[in-house]
Amino acid sequence: MSGHPDKKRVLIVGGGTAGWMTAAGLASLLGDHLDITLIESEAIGIVGVGEATLPHIRHFNRTIGIDEMDLMAATSATVKLGIEFCDWARLDDRYIHPFGDYGVPSDGTPFHHFWRRAIDDAGPIGHYSLPVVMSYAGKFSPPSEDPRSLLSSYRWAYQFDATAYAPYLRRLAEARGVRRIEGRITGSKRDENGDIASVTLENGESHAADLFIDCSGFRGLLIEGALATGYEDWTRWLPCDRAVAAPCEHAGELLPFTRATARGAGWQWRIPLQHRTGNGYVYSSAHTDDQDAEDQLVQSLEGRPLADPRVLRFTTGKRRKLWNRNVVAIGLSGGFLEPLESTSIYLIQQGITYLIELLTAGPAPEPVKDEYNRMMDLEFERIRDFLILHYHATEREDTAFWNDMRNLRIPHSLEEKMALFRARGRVQTYDYGLFLEASWVAVYLGQRVVPSAYDLRADEVSEEELLGRLSSMKAMMATATKRMPSHADWIASNCPAGARSAA
Ligand SMILES: Cc1cc2nc3c(=O)[nH]c(=O)nc-3n(C[C@H](O)[C@H](O)[C@H](O)COP(=O)(O)OP(=O)(O)OC[C@H]3O[C@@H](n4cnc5c(N)ncnc54)[C@H](O)[C@@H]3O)c2cc1C
DSSP states (O other), X not given: OXXXXXXXXXXXXXXXXXXXXXXXXXXXXXXXXXXXXXXXXXXTOOOOOOOBOOTHHHHHHHHTTOOHHHHHHHTTOEEEOEEEEESSSSTTOEEXXXXXXXXXXXXXXXXXXXXXXXXXXXXXXXXXXXXXHHHHHTBOOOOOSOTTSGGGSBOOEEEOOHHHHHHHHHHHHHHTTOEEEEOOEEEEEEOTTSOEEEEEETTSXXXXXXXXXXXXXXXXXXXXXXXXOOEEEOTTTOOOOEEEEOOBOOOXXXXXXXXXXXXXXXXXXXXXXXXXXXXXXXXXXXXXXXXXXHHHHHHHOSSOBOSOOEEEEOOOEEESOSEETTEEEOGGGTEEOOGGGOOHHHHHHHHHHHHHHHOOSSSOOHHHHHHHHHHHHHHHHHHHHHHHHHHHSOOOOSSHHHHHHHTOOOOHHHHHHHHHHHHHOOOOOOSSSSOOHHHHHHHHHHTTOOOSSOOGGGGGSOHHHHHHHHHHHHHHHHHHHHTSOBHHHHHHHHOOTTSSOOO
């Protein structure tokens, strides 16, 4: 591979969301130090799902200088204020895990303790979350930057066309010096230390580099195919291992949230985009078969199908090392936690962020790789526990799948967290990793894990005052929401599909 002699040569293998996010991120932030090449094969293509995101992606896009409204128009994006979970703890239950806080904390006492004290009169905790109220009203307006304002209590993400994000990033990355090579990689060569020296293409070309970033998807071409790094299989905790996906035409209002409806052997997603609705049934092949899953999905579509159903297979878990020798696995090649909380693109982003924080000019010393692997392990394990909570904390007894999930032997780390919340309403906090207190509270309470005791400081107001505060909070949220435009109007005024020029 030719290139700048003073720069570290980085070769990205794969051009899906992971490959082009990595290329765009590295070129934008370390472009002066790196000579970046990306090899992808149009014949192989990309996985083409991954439509729901988390608010963190907005920070990534801002950091690399993307005009957000332009991106949203180019990817037919809508706003996501959270995920609605239907039928999870019991049939007919529903709650939203919002991107935002509940109520207002009082002298350091989290709001949910006050709510717990008033549990018989307060109604669902979602009544005290502005993004939940906005979601059910179908409204949206960007949050305020004034931390004193109620309007600063939420964040948002997008639901977008997964096949349009990577091409958008490609234009940006190529404009910042990333070289793209089209071709199928058929082999790799190792150097005398066992590191990867080069990859070989079908046409015989060979491309050498100092650092390889494996973004080849589930194949894990280098991290597994060449280095046999090994995989930690978490199917025993998260048994869903397949998904059948099918987009359909819109029906009804353009909702600003993703819906996850529990089904007999898993759950179904509904993701509204501007031009269509994305749907998929994520299921456990030990509990149902492909045909049954496809039938259930197709029968439940709310509009005319726009493509044939497509089955995807996966094994929930992660590589034993995400950075092994001179290969870093980012994206599906590094592992996959099923899409219940839309965490995959977030994990790509964290992989890029830690890589940028740890890259050295020469070969990476072992402690640097160890630290990368430690940080990524924390990210994966914390998300894993949060996902298991949704399945395990259920009262459903109607199918073998839900009985198995209810009786599951969960990881000790989650057992401890749940016991603490049940005993005292306390969320075990951590510095690194996704999902902070409000997220855990949303899912605990939504799944009917209710604390038996609350913070004693919640008793410091009289009952009358507490009920008065709760009712004025609800009124404030209703008034704020009423003033906002509908989600559909906001999209139409700011980022209608195709209205802006692509990057
Ligand atoms: C059912 C399902 C639903 C999902 N939903 C969400 C969601 O809502 N939110 C979310 O954040 N994530 C979601 N994800 C995950 C998300 O789709 C991925 O994280 C994201 O698309 C990144 O994929 P990737 O780039 O790692 O792999 P891919 O898209 O598979 O890209 C792999 C790349 O490697 C190239 N390649 C492979 N082999 C070779 C070779 N031999 N030679 C040359 N090139 C090669 C391919 O051509 C391609 O460019 C979902 C995943 C699944 C399976």
